[in-house]
Amino acid sequence: MAQQKSIRPENHNTLGWRLFLVYDILMMAIIVFNLFCLCANVFLMSSFGQLFFDEIHLPQVLAFYKSDLHPWVIKTEGWFILFLVVELAVRWLIAIIYKHHQRWFFFPFVHWYEILAIIPYLRFLRLIRAGIIAYRLHELGYKVIPDNIMKKVLFYYRVVMEEISDRVVVSVIDGIKYELDTSSSHKKIIHDLVDHHRDIFAQALAEILQDALANELKAQQNLIADHVGHIVKKAIEDTPQLTQLLRLIPIAGSMIENQIQNIGQQLGENITHGLIDPLTEGSHTQPNQIYTLISDKVSQLNIENKKLEELVESVVYESLESLRKQVKIKQWQIELEKYDQSKD
Known part of the structure; x- marks a missing residue:
């Protein structure tokens, strides 16, 4: 049976x-x-x-077919339809017993083409089952269909499916854009879209801050501390009141001034390390609590702001347009061009 892969013995012998x-x-x-x-x-x-x-002068052969063979063709078609019904019912029963699907009534939806093929006007759908059987035999190593024909069949199958899916997707995208353009509730739709992704945005932002900002701060921590220390030392040097006061102290004034400058430099460095250390903690899987808090606050921003609403709308529209352009790219044409180039 074409679709009973799940009950087939795995051992091919x-x-x-x-x-x-x-x-x-x-x-x-x-x-x-x-x-x-x-x-x-x-x-x-x-x-x-x-x-x-009549043209080939064999009307008697046609007359013989109409009188003797045609009734048998009609009878055998009726028998074959009855056989398909019984065979489908037996396979459905087997699928229920062996629980091939999550629900017993899934079987007719999975095998829709076989059910429709029972209808006389849809007999051509029986070719789908024959094709599936041939394809499965081909996968098992039985060359029922030559490789070149199989490649062509698969290629045209992908062409048809891509054209159908592309038209559906483009229609859906155009429908969404039309709704956003004409509906008075499009702002609510965008707000709902933003609200739905706030948690994901907060998590992504926290990971970005952890990976980018925390690592960069850790790498530049000593340089920043030295820079701040020099700034504090320079600030002390540029304080004339302190310099004048220390110079009133004989002999030890200049030494005290140097010590204060060194102490100020070390103090600036230590404060910088103390401020940066908490920002360098955490990992990609467990971001720093500070970054998590910042991300949560940013994600909860109220977008009831004209410029912010315009930004979000622009992102939504450009995303839809980019998706539309990508969908309209014919992958089968690219594949065909590559094939033609390989032949040249």
């Missing part, structure tokens, strides 16, 4: 696996033969078929 393999091949052959007979019947029963056999 077992009798059960071989029976499944034979059944798959038999089903594929029956489906192809059935569709061939139906297509031939449509041709032979049409006015074009009548004209064709």
